[in-house]
Amino acid sequence: MSDLTAEGGHGAVPTGPDVPVTPAAAAVRRDWPLWEVFVRGKRGLNHVHVGSLHAPDPEMAVYAARDLYTRRNEGVSIWVVRSADVTASSPDEKDPLFAPSGDKVYRHPTFYEIPDDVPHI
Amino acid sequence: MHEETVYDALTAAHGDEARWAFGTGFDDPLAGVDTTIPEGVDPADLGGYCLMLGDDALVLSQRLTEWVTRAPELEEEVAMANIALDLLGQARLLLSRAGSAGVLGRSRERAGPGVPDEDALAYFRDAAEFRCSALVTAPDGDFAHALVRLLVASTWRLALAVRLRGSRDPVLAAIAAKAVPELTYHRDHAARWVLRLGDGTALSHRRAQDAADAVWPRTEGLFTATDVERRLAGAGVGVDPAELRDEVRDVLTRVLARAGLLLPPWPADAPPRGRAGEHGPELAPLLDRLQVVARAHPGGTW
Amino acid sequence: MSIDSPPAPAGPAADGLAAQALQRQFEETLAADHRIEPRDWMPDGYRKTLVRQIAQHAHSEIIGMQPEGDWLLSAPSLRRKAILLAKVQDEAGHGLYLYSAAETLGADRADLTDKLIEGRQKYSSIFSYPTRSYADVGVIGWLVDGAAICNQVPLCRSSYGPYARAMIRICKEESFHQRQGYELLLTMMRGTPEQQAMVQDAVDRWWWPSLMMFGPPDADSPNSAQSMAWGIKRHSNDELRQRYVDMTVPQAEFLGVTLPDPELSLDPATGRHRFGAIDWDEFRRVLAGGGPRSAERIARRRAARDDNAWVVEAATAYADKHASEPRS
Ligand SMILES: [Fe+2]
Ligand SMILES: [Fe+2]
Numbered sequence A: 001m002s003d004l005t006a007e008g009g010h011g012a013v014p015t016g017p018d019v020p021v022t023p024a025a026a027a028v029r030r031d032w033p034l035w036e037v038f039v040r041g042k043r044g045l046n047h048v049h050v051g052s053l054h055a056p057d058p059e060m061a062v063y064a065a066r067d068l069y070t071r072r073n074e075g076v077s078i079w080v081v082r083s084a085d086v087t088a089s090s091p092d093e094k095d096p097l098f099a100p101s102g103d104k105v106y107r108h109p110t111f112y113e114i115p116d117d118v119p120h121i
Numbered sequence B: 001m002h003e004e005t006v007y008d009a010l011t012a013a014h015g016d017e018a019r020w021a022f023g024t025g026f027d028d029p030l031a032g033v034d035t036t037i038p039e040g041v042d043p044a045d046l047g048g049y050c051l052m053l054g055d056d057a058l059v060l061s062q063r064l065t066e067w068v069t070r071a072p073e074l075e076e077e078v079a080m081a082n083i084a085l086d087l088l089g090q091a092r093l094l095l096s097r098a099g100s101a102g103v104l105g106r107s108r109e110r111a112g113p114g115v116p117d118e119d120a121l122a123y124f125r126d127a128a129e130f131r132c133s134a135l136v137t138a139p140d141g142d143f144a145h146a147l148v149r150l151l152v153a154s155t156w157r158l159a160l161a162v163r164l165r166g167s168r169d170p171v172l173a174a175i176a177a178k179a180v181p182e183l184t185y186h187r188d189h190a191a192r193w194v195l196r197l198g199d200g201t202a203l204s205h206r207r208a209q210d211a212a213d214a215v216w217p218r219t220e221g222l223f224t225a226t227d228v229e230r231r232l233a234g235a236g237v238g239v240d241p242a243e244l245r246d247e248v249r250d251v252l253t254r255v256l257a258r259a260g261l262l263l264p265p266w267p268a269d270a271p272p273r274g275r276a277g278e279h280g281p282e283l284a285p286l287l288d289r290l291q292v293v294a295r296a297h298p299g300g301t302w
Numbered sequence C: 001m002s003i004d005s006p007p008a009p010a011g012p013a014a015d016g017l018a019a020q021a022l023q024r025q026f027e028e029t030l031a032a033d034h035r036i037e038p039r040d041w042m043p044d045g046y047r048k049t050l051v052r053q054i055a056q057h058a059h060s061e062i063i064g065m066q067p068e069g070d071w072l073l074s075a076p077s078l079r080r081k082a083i084l085l086a087k088v089q090d091e092a093g094h095g096l097y098l099y100s101a102a103e104t105l106g107a108d109r110a111d112l113t114d115k116l117i118e119g120r121q122k123y124s125s126i127f128s129y130p131t132r133s134y135a136d137v138g139v140i141g142w143l144v145d146g147a148a149i150c151n152q153v154p155l156c157r158s159s160y161g162p163y164a165r166a167m168i169r170i171c172k173e174e175s176f177h178q179r180q181g182y183e184l185l186l187t188m189m190r191g192t193p194e195q196q197a198m199v200q201d202a203v204d205r206w207w208w209p210s211l212m213m214f215g216p217p218d219a220d221s222p223n224s225a226q227s228m229a230w231g232i233k234r235h236s237n238d239e240l241r242q243r244y245v246d247m248t249v250p251q252a253e254f255l256g257v258t259l260p261d262p263e264l265s266l267d268p269a270t271g272r273h274r275f276g277a278i279d280w281d282e283f284r285r286v287l288a289g290g291g292p293r294s295a296e297r298i299a300r301r302r303a304a305r306d307d308n309a310w311v312v313e314a315a316t317a318y319a320d321k322h323a324s325e326p327r328s
Helices: A058-068 A091-102 B043-065 B074-100 B107-111 B117-123 B141-165 B172-199 B203-219 B227-234 B243-260 B283-296 C016-032 C044-063 C065-069 C078-103 C109-117 C135-157 C163-187 C193-212 C223-229 C237-255 C278-289 C292-309 C307-321
Strands: A032-041 A047-054 A077-082 C265-267 C272-274
Touching: A032 A058, A047 A058, A047 B074, A047 B141, A047 C078, A058 A077, A058 B074, A058 B172, A058 C307, B043 B074, B043 B117, B043 B141, B043 B227, B043 B283, B074 B117, B074 B172, B074 C078, B107 B117, B117 B283, B117 C078, B117 C193, B141 B172, B141 B243, B172 B203, B172 B243, B172 C307, B203 C065, B283 C044, C016 C237, C044 C078, C044 C109, C044 C292, C065 C078, C078 C109, C078 C135, C109 C292, C135 C163, C135 C193, C135 C237, C163 C193, C163 C237, C163 C307, C193 C237, C193 C278, C237 C272, C278 C292, C292 C307
Parallel strands: none
Antiparallel strands: A032 A047, A032 A077, C265 C272
């Protein structure tokens, strides 16, 4: 009966185990590669990851990013990086990589108690 | 924040506008522009000229819109829609200018009161009253045709818009100034695709070549001035299209060479029949589709 | 495959103790209302359910371009044409953002598209209905995008980070969609009697299908409890539907149209609306591909894929040929 039940999204769709999700093993490679898109919202800000897209090459990726992620004037500069070229920290490394800073609360501005009536801090 | 109303999550807790900001920078291109018609210029000439350029944009926009929901890959779908939107924006400004110059003709009565000039002109003229060129009316067979035609049309239009920025009509000058970066983008987008199709696979090469062979003859009228264009060029308001010939051909020659495509022979200059309302049979069905709802509801408001 | 592909469940994770620790960490993350990110360990069921939901959500956005897209070439004013084109284009973007989110879970967009075309994955039943007049464009914006907003806004708090982030972007755009639809209807209701009749006719045809968008009653949704525990569904189907009805009824009154349900009434005790029984047989038939336009919707996706495959291949071939060139 699970194909008759449905959960949200943009209108109900079945989410039971009868809906296949495993990629077809022998799928013909038709897809363009995936690119990660970073947009600088305005001058003075960092590039921020906004999403990804498919494109055949770097040049097309930049222009597709312009059409897709900045069509409401969201950015002044775009970076694209092939997803496959990004090296990420693995969750297993989480503790040694990120734990040391966990106890260094003095790096955070809220560590310092300053009376409310001191201006401009 | 668990009891959400519909818009709560849109406004609250996502103040990170640097990442998500949108909606800024939409300036009215005609804000503060003097709309009086320059001295010594016949309003009928100015209006007729705006019709030519506005109809080109409207019809090409309609052809590109035919690709929406049918394009190769979603990224290209979005790109083609962007280009169609830019051209639609140009068409609206130009048709409005034509209206303010008083060339509405019978479209005004047919449209009835309350219909803006741009819509009276777009929806209530028949094919013979349209002034678009044969280049933009041609239907697209395949993606190669769509992109080769876009390359030719945007190269021509960009060369024109660059010059029109200096028009003595401040409205035309402002419209052209807005259009130049748009058209630069359209031309580059088309050129990138023509390179990839010409220098892609054997099949794409053949299709790109077929497209070029089909599109080239339709440039025959692009470089011949009508009387209106000649008079307006003389008055510093318009551009004589003959002036664009070398630049346009040079750009197209270089793109085709880099794409590894054979340059089809340039057609001999011919009278611009489309500017006189003489069109191939393909325009009427395009206009039927464009106009069907507006005409079915006289006095309707949208 | 995305940078955010899940790590292979190998090494110490296979070990029983470590697996328990991972499971505990996952549950603690959910309990703290923190987000799960792509490279975190997650239960297989969580990942698969998410792929199902996100992929088919994406399919719904893409197929959803067609009912309104059919009026793009005939929009009755140039202003309306620009609005509709921008809206339909947004939906392409929505589908794209969502496919990207699914790809962070190891899915592949081309493969998902194939599954849609083969009918093995579904899309929202609402988009299998025909659009019969331009009023349908307004009613889709008002009711269908309105219902989508009710469904989607809670998903901005989905436990899965990439999905939640995609939804924030999408929801911002959806609010323009609903407003443009409602504005079109308000304008048409001030127009000719014929236009007013078009609006009422469109409301009559879309009201019930829009209620079906929220899915079957809670009692018939065995997946709901698990999805809610996982934080990938935030409210029950019935709760969202009720919220939608309560929100929409006053909008219908303001517009001057009648919602086609004689049983629709305000319960003064609760302040909420009672409404009639939904035809769930119709919903199931349409969802399974038996809707009035189901075949046509899929056929167009198939044609877009197959007729343009040569374009995709050409760009790939070009990229391969020029890969070693220095970039300018
Ligand atoms: Fe959407
Ligand atoms: Fe929408």
